[in-house]
Amino acid sequence: MVPSTPARGSVPEESLRRAVSVWGSYAWGYADVGADIYVALGLVVGAAMGAANVAFAFAGLVYVCIGLAYTELAAAYPVAGGGQFFVTRALGDFLGFVAGWAVLLDFTIDISLFAWFTIGYLSVTVPWLSQHHVWYFAAVLGVTAFLTTINVIGVRHSSRINEIVSGIDVVNETLILVAGFVLAWHPEILERTMRVHWPSTDNLLLGISLAIISFVGLESISQAAEETYRPSTVLPRTSLALILTILIFAIGYSNLVLGLPDVLSGGSSVPMYQFLGNSANNDKAVAVLVGFIPYLGALFKLYVPLLGAFLVMISSNSGVFGASRIAYAMGNSGLLPSAFKRTNPKTKTPVVSIIVFSSVAVVELFAAYFQGDQALNFLADLYAFGAALSYTLVFVALITLRFKDAKAPRPFRMPLNVPLKIGGLQGTVSIVSLLGLMGIGAILVFIIITHPIGRIAGPLWLASGLIGYAIYRRRKNRPVFGSLKRDWVRHHVETLTNAGELEMLDEYKAAEKIST
DSSP states (O other): OOOSSOOTTTSOSSOOOOOBOHHHHHHHHHHHHTTHHHHHHHHHHHHHGGGHHHHHHHHHHHHHHHHHHHHHHHHHSOOTTTHHHHHHHHHOHHHHHHHHHHHHHHHHHHHHHHHHHHHHHHHHHOTHHHHOHHHHHHHHHHHHHHHHHHHHHOHHHHHHHHHHHHHHHHHHHHHHHHHHHHHTOOHHHHHHHHHHTOOOHHHHHHHHHHHGGGGTTTHHHHHTGGGBSSHHHHHHHHHHHHHHHHHHHHHHHHHHHHTSOOEEETTEEEOHHHHHHSTTTTTSHHHHHGGGSTTTHHHHHHHHHHHHHHHHHHHHHHHHHHHHHHHHHHHHTTSSOGGGGOOOTTTOOOHHHHHHHHHHHHHHHHHHHTTGGGHHHHHHHHHHHHHHHHHHHHHHHHHHHHHHTTTSOOSSOOSSEEEEEETTEEEEEEHHHHHHHHHHHHHHHHHHHHOTTHHHHHHHHHHHHHHHHHHHHHHTTOOSSSOOOOOHHHHHHHHHHHHTOHHHHHHHHHHHTOOO
């Protein structure tokens, strides 16, 4: 029987409004991941040189595994919190906090990094911004303040922006690729660039670690699971569509750049990858790239910078959304103070979480600003570190939940499953999940090896969070390394009930022998 009273820390006291549709779910993910090519293209081709397509391909294969893992978990556990919730459910409060804090780093960097690139793309149309660094930075802060405000107002408002701009950009990025390959791309140039400009091992590893930036953001779909209609049906469809879309764009754009003719820069001819990867162009690489496409380049130059700025801005918006929902979930789970789970009675948005972590993003912006020419590298290093750490824990959580919570209905499963019995628990392990775990683990090692800022600032962020976590748990007389007692069965029943997933609910009750 389901107990009549909730166990300690088991059931959320606050709830979020279900206002995200099928297209809205895809748009949330695309707003975050789709914009990443605008941000990562210049950084990756500048680092990986003639092997930029290899870097994107390696990170892309890992991304496919990550995407499939999130699809399975989000469809089975349609709650806010994403990776943080999955890890808490599987591995306990301490590692759940580590995962959540790592993702919070990612989403706050998402806010700051993408706000920065918003103005970078806008500066193509308004060159005055690039010439006045103080006003450039003030505009970045203005973008952050604007997005914080619309998220406080409510998810319907911010989601509407995502849906419109994402739809336009899917068409536009496809048009750019087709035009580029038909009108300007040469396979012999691709072969020559890869052969003559193959990078050193360190540069290749650096490129791979930066390429993962192109695929960060699928978490946004699972973040919105508690605000999505019929999530077990919607999330697998939108996640798989998003995985395919972004993989095509990342592989397509990297091969396009390597196969374009050299350009004249500073009185000499340089490869296109080198031109896009230099510090003058890497914050607006796509907008610069389109100008070299014959016939249509002049047209692209008129609107691509503005469209890129809008898309990157809504990716920053997804950072505001994602950070606030993670903090909301961590407040519900007793991993952060209860203030973070409070929602506005009218808008049903976690206002405290939105304001606090948008403020953290502002602090990161100031820290980046004082890095001078290394500002983007500073933010990118932290972004890659947070993503790799959180994704590693998510894979471990998925494998663990296949045994610890084998009775939970999974409308989607990662492929290539092998039945096993571990510690007396019967379950299955997906070979794809093991490959994904090894792949993201390798990228985490690459980041530590090749990112001097990331290997210092990333662990410092984690250490500061753990210190605060320990103080908070001690003051509340809660275990630091242990977990609160939770009735996960009751929690899952209520989750499926609130999501309207009645078939999954009946299946779960039958497996757990719960009477109606």
